[in-house]
Amino acid sequence: MKTYLVTGGAGFIGSNFIHYMFRKYGDTIRIINVDCLTYAGNLENLREIEDKPNYIFKKVDICDEDAITRIFGENEIDRIVHFAAESHVDRSIRNPNVFMKTNVIGTLTMLNAAKNQWELPDGSYKPDKRFLHVSTDEVYGSLPDGDGYFYETSPIDPHSPYAASKASSDFIVKAYVDTFGFPAFITNCSNNYGPYQFPEKLIPLIINNALHGKQLPVYGDGKNVRDWLYVDDHAKAIDMVLEKGRLGERYNIGGHNEKQNIEIIHIILDTLREMLPDGDPRKQNISDNLISYVEDRKGHDRRYAIAPDKIKAEIGWEPEIMFEEGIKKTIAWFFEHEDWMKNVTSGDYAKYYQDMYGVK
Numbered sequence: 001m002k003t004y005l006v007t008g009g010a011g012f013i014g015s016n017f018i019h020y021m022f023r024k025y026g027d028t029i030r031i032i033n034v035d036c037l038t039y040a041g042n043l044e045n046l047r048e049i050e051d052k053p054n055y056i057f058k059k060v061d062i063c064d065e066d067a068i069t070r071i072f073g074e075n076e077i078d079r080i081v082h083f084a085a086e087s088h089v090d091r092s093i094r095n096p097n098v099f100m101k102t103n104v105i106g107t108l109t110m111l112n113a114a115k116n117q118w119e120l121p122d123g124s125y126k127p128d129k130r131f132l133h134v135s136t137d138e139v140y141g142s143l144p145d146g147d148g149y150f151y152e153t154s155p156i157d158p159h160s161p162y163a164a165s166k167a168s169s170d171f172i173v174k175a176y177v178d179t180f181g182f183p184a185f186i187t188n189c190s191n192n193y194g195p196y197q198f199p200e201k202l203i204p205l206i207i208n209n210a211l212h213g214k215q216l217p218v219y220g221d222g223k224n225v226r227d228w229l230y231v232d233d234h235a236k237a238i239d240m241v242l243e244k245g246r247l248g249e250r251y252n253i254g255g256h257n258e259k260q261n262i263e264i265i266h267i268i269l270d271t272l273r274e275m276l277p278d279g280d281p282r283k284q285n286i287s288d289n290l291i292s293y294v295e296d297r298k299g300h301d302r303r304y305a306i307a308p309d310k311i312k313a314e315i316g317w318e319p320e321i322m323f324e325e326g327i328k329k330t331i332a333w334f335f336e337h338e339d340w341m342k343n344v345t346s347g348d349y350a351k352y353y354q355d356m357y358g359v360k
C-alpha cells in the first residue's frame with residue numbers, strides 16, 4: 001500500500017486531489033494530510049472521507065521542522081504532493097511576508113525532511129520515491145494579448161510577491177534535483193476552478209456575489225486573460241506525472257481555455273439565469289448591472305496561456321472537462337452547498353472582503 005503525504009490537503013485543490021485519489025484507488029492507498037488550517041484550509045471539504053482508516057489528518061505547519069520530522073519518523077512515505085501555500089495574489093500584495101515564509105521556507109522544510117528519509121548512505125535514494133511540487137503558470141510572468149504561450153523552457157519572470165515566492169520554491173526544488181539527484185517533479189498549472197474553491201478567487205466570488213445581488217468587481221478593463229482548468233483535470237495530471245513522469249522534469253498543465261475575465265463573468269451570469277428555476281428568489285438578483293469596474297490590481301499580469309504539449313506527448317494527459325461543462329458542475333455544486341459558502345464567508349473572510357473591496 002503506497003503512502004501519500006499531501007500538504008495543504010484542506011485547501012481547494014488539495015481536498016479535490018484527495019477525493020480524486022480515493023475515488024480512483026479506493027483503499028489501496030493511504031493518505032496523510034498535513035495542513036495547519038489557515039483561513040483557506042477547511043476540514044469540511046473532507047468530511048465524507050474523514051473517517052476512513054486509510055486517511056490521517058495532521059494539523060501541522062510545514063515550516064515546523066520538528067513536527068514535520070516527527071511525521072516522517074512515524075511513517076514511511078512513498079509520494080509527497082506539496083500543495084500547501086499561501087495562494088491569493090491580492091493578499092500577497094497586501095502582506096508579502098507570510099508568502100515567503102510558507103511558500104519558500106515551508107517548501108525547503110518539506111524537501112529536507114523527505115531527503116533525510118529517502119537518501120541512502122551512498123547518496124542514492126530508496127527506490128520508487130517521488131516528491132511533486134505543485135506550482136503555477138504565474139512564475140512565467142505575463143504574455144501580451146493574443147500572442148504566445150508559456151512553455152517549460154520559457155523564462156521565469158514572476159511579478160507579484162505570490163508569483164515570486166512560487167518561482168523561488170520552484171528554483172529550490174530544481175536545486176535539490178540538480179545538486180542532490182533528489183527525485184522530484186515540478187508542475188506549473190493554469191488557473192483552476194471547481195468545488196471547494198475559496199470565494200476570494202474570481203469564479204466563486206462572482207457566483208456568490210451574483211446570487212446575493214452584490215457588486216461584481218472587475219479589475220482594470222476586464223480584458224486580462226486567464227487559462228481555466230477544471231480542478232479534477234489538475235488532480236488527474238498530478239497523479240499521471242507521479243506515475244509516468246520523468247524524474248527531475250517540469251511539466252506545464254493547462255487545457256487551452258483562455259478567456260478574458262469579463263467573458264467569464266458574462267458566462268457565469270448567463271449560466272446562473274439558465275440554471276436557476278423560475279420561482280427561485282435568487283434569480284431576480286442576477287443582473288449585468290452588478291458588474292462594477294474597480295481599480296486595477298497592482299502589477300496585474302495581462303495574459304496567461306499554457307502550452308501543455310510536453311505532458312500530452314510524454315504522459316498522455318489531456319483535460320476531460322470542457323469549460324461549458326465544468327462551469328455548470330461548479331455552479332451546481334455551489335447551489336447544493338450554500339452552507340459551505342455561508343460558513344467560509346463569515347468571520348475572517350467578511351473582514352478581508354470589506355477591507356479589500358470597501359463594501360459589505
Ligand code: NAD
Binds near residue numbers: 061083084087137192
Ligand atoms: P488554497 O489557498 O485553497 O489552499 C492552501 C492550503 O494550504 C490551505 O488548506 C492552507 O490551510 C494550507 N496551508 C497554508 N499555509 C500552510 C502552512 N504553513 N502549513 C501547512 N498548511 C498550510 O490553495 P489552492 O488554490 O488549493 O492551491 C494549492 C496549490 O496549488 C498552491 O501551491 C498554489 O500555488 C498552486 N496552484 C493553484 C492554482 C489555482 O488556480 N488555485 C493554480 C496553479 C497552482
Ligand code: TDX
Binds near residue numbers: 137
Ligand atoms: O474580484 C476580482 N476581480 C477581478 O477582476 C478578483 C478576485 C479577480 N479579478 C481578476 C484578477 C485576475 O486577472 O480575475 C483574474 C483571476 O483572479 P484570481 O482568481 O485572483 O486568480 P489569479 O490571480 O489569476 O491567480 C490564480 O491562478 C493561479 C490563483 O489564485 C493562484 O493561486 C494560481 O497560482
